[in-house]
Amino acid sequence: MLSRQLLFRILLVFIPFLSQAQPCREVSAYFPSWKWYSRGQLVNPATIHYENYSTIIYAFFQPNWDGSILPFDPWADKTLLLGEIAPDIPRSYGKRRDFGNPYWHDDQNSLVKRAHDKGVKVVISVGGWTMSDQFSGIAANAEKRRRFAQSCNDMIRIYGIDGIDIDWEYPGFVTNGGSPSDKYNFTYLLQTIRDSLDALEFQVGRHLSLTAAFGVAPTRMAEIEWAKVTQLLDHINLMTYDFYGNGFATTNHNAPLYSPEKGLSGFDTHSAVHHLMEQYGVPSWKINIGLAFYGRSLKTKGAAGLHVSSRQTPDARTFPEDSGTPMYYNILARQDLFQYHWDSLAQAPYLKGKGLNTFVTYEDERSIAQKANYIIEQNLAGAIIWDITGDCVESQHHPGRIERTPLADALLVALCQEDTYLANLESARRNQPELLPPTNFFVTRNAFAPRIAHEAQLSKKEKRKLKRKQKKLAKMGQRAVYFDTGW
Structure with missing residues (x-):
């Protein structure tokens, strides 16, 4: 017979899915706080297309040496998570590295309230590449682990969020402060957090999720006690991107679905999964699995191409805003400078410069649709997106408004439709081989049986909206030139 606590936790997991329409699979998008400042704060709680996501992961908060957790950018973190700061509050409040006071904010335009109003969860991610150096010391000390878990609970109470994401890059990685004992201490840390969240669930009356991001190299996977860790986490977020980049002598794909013709064994999404x-x-x-809403540019020693000699430096001249690591909207804005190519082995696009010795690896609607199909075929939980701002295209006629989110749209429709299969892109492009492909080609399978937690049906309103979007996308021919006012 089920214990009262276990039954309560099961109900907390399933009730939200019965009351809110959700994407057909888990779609979690990272929202880095520093991206709020980009393009005149184009991507903000009022402009996000919440219907594309099931969870927004706010990134990042910083682990402190003593196990406490600190805001990375107090002004942005408090404003985005709690809402606009009241005008009579001292200026020093926005600089203090505390979690803030909800009573000093107008929450009507906070990320948490806006998301919850749309049935979307919000979690906070702690760590990240530049803020992982304290994890090893925290995980190794029982008192610091307890303090860390308490800070997680405090964030949930103050911000009203739905869980915690741990982005430790990486356990056992000596270069970033790791040690061999991290493999076991990471498990202890997650167990301490999970126990603390379990106790808090009875107070807040809802399930509190715990997820973690993981590196996909075999050496990184070997540093995790998977049998134990899997039981503690709601989802395992694989960072299936950054397989290749500036550190390699030849050009290759940033996030291939399958192994390309040349490259390192296991450096692709399928192999990692x-x-x-x-x-x-x-x-x-x-x-x-991880989806990259950004690309990587590389200067080549000769003519640009796939698997050619690289100068191991990005093209910061063509993509100055992103230091040569362009967001998808900037790739679209400069499409006339490149020729489009598709790698049928890796199931990934790439660009070759027209008169530029520049190679660009990235994701487009077609590769996103292929990965959506892969999620369905492999019965995966879903996808994480780095990051939510990457495909937010600003309206030409209404500056400050997000006109479209082509990659997120492709993912949503591909995951949720039943009868549309991937179009033959080569045929569609037969007479225009140098253009980027027609936008939004989708792939799904009829035999899709989602997990119980994802069986909530779309409302009639959402179905009509999705049907209109499908019809609109089906009528679109060549990709339009995207306008971006943020240069």
């Missing part, structure tokens, strides 16, 4: 499932027994339905 199956290594995790087959080597460590992680169930498919706990895994989210």
Whole structure:
């Protein structure tokens, strides 16, 4: 017979899905706080297209040496998570590295309220590449672990968020302050957080999720106690991007679905997923794969191309806003400078400069649709997106408004439709080989049986909206030239 606590936790997990329409799979988008300042604060709680996501992961908060957690950018963190700061509050409040006081804010335009009004969850991610150096010391000390878990609970109470995401890059990685004991201490840290969240669930009356982001290299996976960690996490977020970049002597794909013709063994999404499932027994339905809403540019020694010699430096002249690592909207804005190519082995697009010795690896609607199909075929939980701002295209006629989100739209429609299959892009492009492909080609399968937690049906209103979007996208021919006022 189920214990009262276990039954309560099961109800907390399923009730929200019965009352709110959700995407057909888990779609979690990272929202880095520093991106709020980009393009005149184009992407903000009032402009986000919430219907594209099930969860927004706010990134990042910083682990402190003593186990406490600190805001990374107090002004942005308090404003975005709690709402506009009241005008009579001292200026020093926005600089103090505390979690803030909800009573000093107008929450009507906060990320949390806006998201919750749309049935979307918000969690806070702690760590990140530049703020992971304290994790090893925290995880190794029981008192620091307890303080860290208490800080997680404090954030949930103050901000009203729905859980915590841990982005430790990476356990056992000596270069970033790690040690061999991290493998076991990471488990202790997650267990302490999970126990603390379990106790808090009875107070707040809802399920509180715990997720973590993981590196996909075999050496990184070997530093995790997967059998134990899997039981503690709601989802395992695989960072299936940054496979290749500036550190390699030849050009290759940033986030290939399958192994390209040349490259390192295991450096692709499919290999990472199956290594995790087959080597460590992680169930498919706990895994989210990573989608890159950005690309990587590389200067080449000769004519640009795939698998050619690289100068191991990005093209910061063509993509100055992103220091040569362009967001998708900037790739679209400069499409006339490149020729489009598709790698049928890797199931990934790439660009070759017209008169530029520049190679660009990135994701487009077609590759996103292929990965959506892969999620369905492999019965994965869903996807994480880095990051939510990457495909937000600003309206030409209404500056300050997000006109479209082509990659997120492609993902949503591909995951949720039943009868549309991937179009033959080569045929569509037959007479225009140098253009980027027609936008929004989708792929799904009829035999899609989502997990119980994702079986909530779309409302009639949402179905009509999705149907209109599908019809609109089906009528679109060549990709329009995207306008961006943020240069």
